[in-house]
Amino acid sequence: MGTRSSFLLDVLITEFGESIKRDPAAFRRKFRKMAASPFAFYRGSASLFYADLTGDFADESYLDEPTGRVWIHGDLHAENFGTYMNASGVLVFNVNDFDEAYVGPYVWDLKRFAASVALIGYAKALSDETIGVLVGEFARAYLAELHGIATGGDDAIGSLTLDTTGGVLHRVLQTARLSTRVAMLDVETVIDDYERRFAMMDGREEVDAATRQAVLAAFEDYLGTLPTPSNPVEHVVKDVALRKGVGIGSAGLPSYNLLLEGRSQALENDVILYMKQAQAPAVARYVANEKAASYFLHQGHRTAESQRALQAYADPWLGYTTLGGVGQLVAEVSPYSADLAWDDVNEPDELRSIVRDLGRAVARMHSVADDESSHDLVDFSTEEAIVAVIDGDQAGFIGMLVDFAHRYGAQAREDHQRFVDLFRNGRLPGV
Numbered sequence: 001m002g003t004r005s006s007f008l009l010d011v012l013i014t015e016f017g018e019s020i021k022r023d024p025a026a027f028r029r030k031f032r033k034m035a036a037s038p039f040a041f042y043r044g045s046a047s048l049f050y051a052d053l054t055g056d057f058a059d060e061s062y063l064d065e066p067t068g069r070v071w072i073h074g075d076l077h078a079e080n081f082g083t084y085m086n087a088s089g090v091l092v093f094n095v096n097d098f099d100e101a102y103v104g105p106y107v108w109d110l111k112r113f114a115a116s117v118a119l120i121g122y123a124k125a126l127s128d129e130t131i132g133v134l135v136g137e138f139a140r141a142y143l144a145e146l147h148g149i150a151t152g153g154d155d156a157i158g159s160l161t162l163d164t165t166g167g168v169l170h171r172v173l174q175t176a177r178l179s180t181r182v183a184m185l186d187v188e189t190v191i192d193d194y195e196r197r198f199a200m201m202d203g204r205e206e207v208d209a210a211t212r213q214a215v216l217a218a219f220e221d222y223l224g225t226l227p228t229p230s231n232p233v234e235h236v237v238k239d240v241a242l243r244k245g246v247g248i249g250s251a252g253l254p255s256y257n258l259l260l261e262g263r264s265q266a267l268e269n270d271v272i273l274y275m276k277q278a279q280a281p282a283v284a285r286y287v288a289n290e291k292a293a294s295y296f297l298h299q300g301h302r303t304a305e306s307q308r309a310l311q312a313y314a315d316p317w318l319g320y321t322t323l324g325g326v327g328q329l330v331a332e333v334s335p336y337s338a339d340l341a342w343d344d345v346n347e348p349d350e351l352r353s354i355v356r357d358l359g360r361a362v363a364r365m366h367s368v369a370d371d372e373s374s375h376d377l378v379d380f381s382t383e384e385a386i387v388a389v390i391d392g393d394q395a396g397f398i399g400m401l402v403d404f405a406h407r408y409g410a411q412a413r414e415d416h417q418r419f420v421d422l423f424r425n426g427r428l429p430g431v
Helices: 003-022 024-035 038-044 046-053 106-123 128-152 167-178 181-188 209-223 282-286 290-295 299-310 348-368 382-390 394-424
Strands: 070-072 081-085 091-095 102-104 189-192 195-198 204-206 237-243 255-260 271-277 319-323 326-332
Touching (some): 024 394, 038 106, 046 394, 070 106, 081 167, 091 167, 091 348, 102 282, 128 394, 181 271, 209 326, 299 348
Antiparallel strands (some): 070 102, 081 091, 189 195, 237 255
């Protein structure tokens, strides 16, 4: 086994070893998904990415002390964007999935996204030149938006909505707008004796009485973490179910669904929440920040607070609790979520439009969680600090990101092949 294969194996076992022991079958499924393509491998191996950013790919350019401790998404690849209905009732296209969020260098988010663009571009048989153009468009839009916010203040932070988007992202928002709560409930539930309960299906199971009571007790604690009081009718729990096999990043982690009454006793207003065990973010292994390490009660608290920090007007059901002493994230299973399907977008003009919008979204995300937010973990203006550290060298900054995208995209493609060979030849212990 080569040196790089040994390194890859060491990182994956350090990150997943204990979880593999708890649920080997779940990780066999996860690793099969990761084996499907270089991008799927990249999505599932954030720990390898950060090991490289603090190893062979370490680079301190365009960084200083403040910009090394910005609240970051932690897994900012191209598929972690989609729609949600914000607390003001507005459909927004933005970054989603904050399971890996933490405090670290802002450029790590940008590099993770840039390399994912390189992988998507390669899979679409785009030239290196075209891939470089896409990464450059993303970087320019990020910097332009950041400058605008630094100049205009946080009031300048807008959102990608039906009113401010065009092209592909506008169509994604329109698709989400066509969705209805009733349609989702018809798929996820059945009506039995004039009342809804969960439909049992592949990946969802009934729970025993003891588990139900434990989940309901955790739910009561969760209610105290919601930012605003709500109608008590909404808090009536009709049913509880266990979910399995949810997502490439959640292998082996238990998750529960709760069916709530909603804002009235009308059956079309019922709400589905998920309560899932949160895990330590991959980036935390590679960031030495005592304040961040001691800031959170548990990983569920970290995930919820990170999402509130990074996503203006977050899901009103977003909160946290503990179950069996382990931190849990709680949020709504939204009827209005729609993801950007990169498979359907192949023309360079459309791709350039998308990455520009995503650059704007990432700039806004980085700018929300700072000294003017309700959080004190990041106690300075992130947009002003980032603008200052780049110090007008826009061309150099963009060149750095484009170069990284090409180099790490090639590395990820090679690593995917190494991973497939390790997996199919039984070299990954426990699976």
